[in-house]
Amino acid sequence: MSQSNLLLPSGCVLRKATSADQWSILLLxxxxxxxxxxxxxxxxxIIECNNNLVACGQLRSFSGAQExxxxxxxxxxxxxxxxxxxxxxxxxxxxxxxxxxxxxxRLAKFYSRFDFVEISFEDLPQIPRTSSLSTLKGKYKFxxxxxxxxxxxxxxMKHRGNL
Numbered sequence: 001m002s003q004s005n006l007l008l009p010s011g012c013v014l015r016k017a018t019s020a021d022q023w024s025i026l027l028l029x030x031x032x033x034x035x036x037x038x039x040x041x042x043x044x045x046i047i048e049c050n051n052n053l054v055a056c057g058q059l060r061s062f063s064g065a066q067e068x069x070x071x072x073x074x075x076x077x078x079x080x081x082x083x084x085x086x087x088x089x090x091x092x093x094x095x096x097x098x099x100x101x102x103x104x105x106r107l108a109k110f111y112s113r114f115d116f117v118e119i120s121f122e123d124l125p126q127i128p129r130t131s132s133l134s135t136l137k138g139k140y141k142f143x144x145x146x147x148x149x150x151x152x153x154x155x156x157m158k159h160r161g162n163l
Contacts, residue, residue: 009049009080014089017044017056024053025070032072039070045089047073047082055082057090059098065125068100068159087114091159098159099124108155116157124156 008014017025022041029036038060047055057071068090073083091098091114100116102108108118 007081008047008085009082012047012049012054012082014045014047014085017041017046021046021053021056025056028053028056028072028074029070031074034070034072044070045086045093047086049077055086057086059090059094061096063125064096066094066096066098068094068098083110084113087111091161094159097125100157102155102157104153105155108157111157115160117160119156119158121156123158 019041021044025041025044025046026036026039029039040058040060043058043060044056045058046053053074054077055071055073058069060067060069068087071083071086071090073086099119100111102111108116112118
């Protein structure tokens with residue numbers, strides 16, 4: 001999917017988040033009932049329309065990998081291509097192997113359009129002997145536990161075309 005085919009609606013801009021966006025990012029993430037931990041505004045890209053934050057997503061960095069996470073489009077702005085544009089931009093910005101976790105197969109189908117493929121927990125990057133909290137596998141341990149014990153439909157994915 002080529003980013004050149006994607007256009008922002010009139011009055012909208014895609015830009016790096018600033019410190020002034022912190023609360024708007026947090027509110028948008030909470031509104032979507034996403035994991036509010038590990039939100040770091042410095043890692044976010046946002047889409048702002050008419051001076052309102054309407055979409056956001058971040059690239060978290062881990063040891064040897066990156067994670068596309070916290071991608072949200074405000075409900076009143078959905079179905080206008082903003083999620084597609086932001087996802088493609090984050091993929092293009094990634095500098096390491098790119099992973100994500102999502103709830104359910106509907107979201108997995110969305111991400112598969114961008115060349116993400118489902119992988120098992122075991123296929124995530126191995127934990128080095130240092131702190132497991134700095135690794136992707138360490139972060140996903142809780143999701144894996146919820147998937148097994150509570151049968152929550154967590155899907156782990158890796159981007160095929162990225163590194």
